[in-house]
Amino acid sequence: MRFLAITLIVHAPDPVTGALKPTAARFREVLDNALLAEELGFDGFGVGERHEWPFLSSSPPVVLSHIAALTSRIRLFTAVTTLSLLDPVRAYEDYATLDLLSGGRLELIIGKGNGTAQRELFHVTPEDQWDRNAESYDVFRRLWREGRVTADTRFRPALKDAQAWPRPLQQPIRVWHGSATSKESVDLAARYGDPLFSANVTHPVEPYAELVRHYRERWVHHAHDPAGIAVGAGTAGLYVAPTSQEAVAVYRPVFEGRLAFQKRLGLQPVFPTLEDFLARSSALVGSPQQVVDKVHRYHERFGHTVLHVHADAGGLSRDRHRRSLELFQSEVAPVLRRAIPDPPFAWGPAPSSPEPAHR
Numbered sequence: 071m072r073f074l075a076i077t078l079i080v081h082a083p084d085p086v087t088g089a090l091k092p093t094a095a096r097f098r099e100v101l102d103n104a105l106l107a108e109e110l111g112f113d114g115f116g117v118g119e120r121h122e123w124p125f126l127s128s129s130p131p132v133v134l135s136h137i138a139a140l141t142s143r144i145r146l147f148t149a150v151t152t153l154s155l156l157d158p159v160r161a162y163e164d165y166a167t168l169d170l171l172s173g174g175r176l177e178l179i180i181g182k183g184n185g186t187a188q189r190e191l192f193h194v195t196p197e198d199q200w201d202r203n204a205e206s207y208d209v210f211r212r213l214w215r216e217g218r219v220t221a222d223t224r225f226r227p228a229l230k231d232a233q234a235w236p237r238p239l240q241q242p243i244r245v246w247h248g249s250a251t252s253k254e255s256v257d258l259a260a261r262y263g264d265p266l267f268s269a270n271v272t273h274p275v276e277p278y279a280e281l282v283r284h285y286r287e288r289w290v291h292h293a294h295d296p297a298g299i300a301v302g303a304g305t306a307g308l309y310v311a312p313t314s315q316e317a318v319a320v321y322r323p324v325f326e327g328r329l330a331f332q333k334r335l336g337l338q339p340v341f342p343t344l345e346d347f348l349a350r351s352s353a354l355v356g357s358p359q360q361v362v363d364k365v366h367r368y369h370e371r372f373g374h375t376v377l378h379v380h381a382d383a384g385g386l387s388r389d390r391h392r393r394s395l396e397l398f399q400s401e402v403a404p405v406l407r408r409a410i411p412d413p414p415f416a417w418g419p420a421p422s423s424p425e426p427a428h429r
Contacts, residue, residue, distance in 0.1 A: 071245065071376065071403075071412065072376045072377070073112050073378070074302075074378040075103065075395075076118065077116070077127070077382050078120060078125055079096065079125055080126075081125065082124040083331070085324055085327025086324060086382070096126060099382070104140065107381060108141045108144040110396060113145060114146070114149065114177065115128040116179070119148060138175065145176075146168070148165075149179050151179065151181070152181060153203075153210065154182035154199045154206065156209040156371055157206075159213065159232075159234055166235075169240055170239050176177050177243070179245065179247070180247055198225070201224070201225075203254070206225070208221070209226075211242075214243055218231050218232065221231070246264065247349070249285070255283040261292055266285045267302040268302065268374070270303040270306075271305070274340075275350065279372060286297075299373075305345070305372040307351075307384070308355070308394060309355045309394050313357055348424075358401035358402050361402050363407050376413060
């Protein structure tokens with residue numbers, strides 16, 4: 071099993087203290103967390119993409135490029151790249167550049183994105199968002215793999231024998247499809263034979279497990295080898311402590327602060343109490359053995375071979391956050407790595423091919 075640490079770069083008051091970091095300090099924290107993830111042995115670090123408050127993750131290629139310059143081993147993920155909102159040519163240029171700057175450490179998780187505010191910002195409607203996502207991915211994928219592209223597109227000017235530069239290092243790049251609530255992203259992943267990444271954060275396991283089951287069915291429908299299936303899954307929170315009692319006691323004010331923030335935003339909580347949250351969500355809060363057992367329970371439903379945890383402290387003190395990640399890597403990850411296989415592909419950079427001559 072492989073492990074990612076991810077951030078959406080939420081910029082909201084600390085759920086326990088109420089303090090709000092300056093924007094520059096919040097970005098510095100993201101960089102520090104990426105360095106910590108590499109130091110502790112995580113396999114990847116992901117940065118989300120959101121174009122609405124309270125997120126600062128509107129430009130993941132810029133953030134990941136900075137992280138690429140500070141790190142040397144860890145793979146760099148987007149979580150997710152919102153292709154329904156982006157021009158695929160521009161997205162290709164940004165990520166091909168990042169692929170080269172990072173030495174071929176880039177992996178993409180794509181998705182349509184969500185949120186009314188960012189749809190309105192980019193003039194995307196609920197009716198056309200999935201078609202935009204599919205079209206953008208098709209163009210992006212072809213630009214990455216082909217020297218010249220002709221495409222009769224609906225949502226951007228058509229391409230005729232178009233070239234885009236620079237040519238990337240990895241050929242092809244691995245693209246995961248982020249899946250949250252709808253079958254469209256699952257169908258797109260299965261059609262292309264791409265891996266799937268289940269959000270697995272907001273709700274109990276059942277709707278996510280149903281989408282993973284559908285993905286496996288559609289994968290076979292499209293005549294792909296079942297041995298090539300790869301599924302990743304997220305988690306709703308992480309705090310590992312030597313005992314379950316300590317974990318719950320420390321995490322309680324964090325949960326209650328987040329619950330109060332949701333209520334101030336007018337949101338109806340899915341999990342109204344900490345006890346319900348720990349029982350029915352994907353949160354990994356407890357002793358090392360409890361966390362191992364819970365991942366195994368989710369693995370029985372998903373068959374996933376990649377797991378993401380939150381890179382941010384999110385209300386924990388910096389020291390407690392670090393100790394939790396250290397305990398995860400020393401007592402949880404090794405057990406899961408032995409018990410659960412890796413994805414069915416090499417984890418390092420994908421094969422590269424010679425650049426075409428400039429014409």
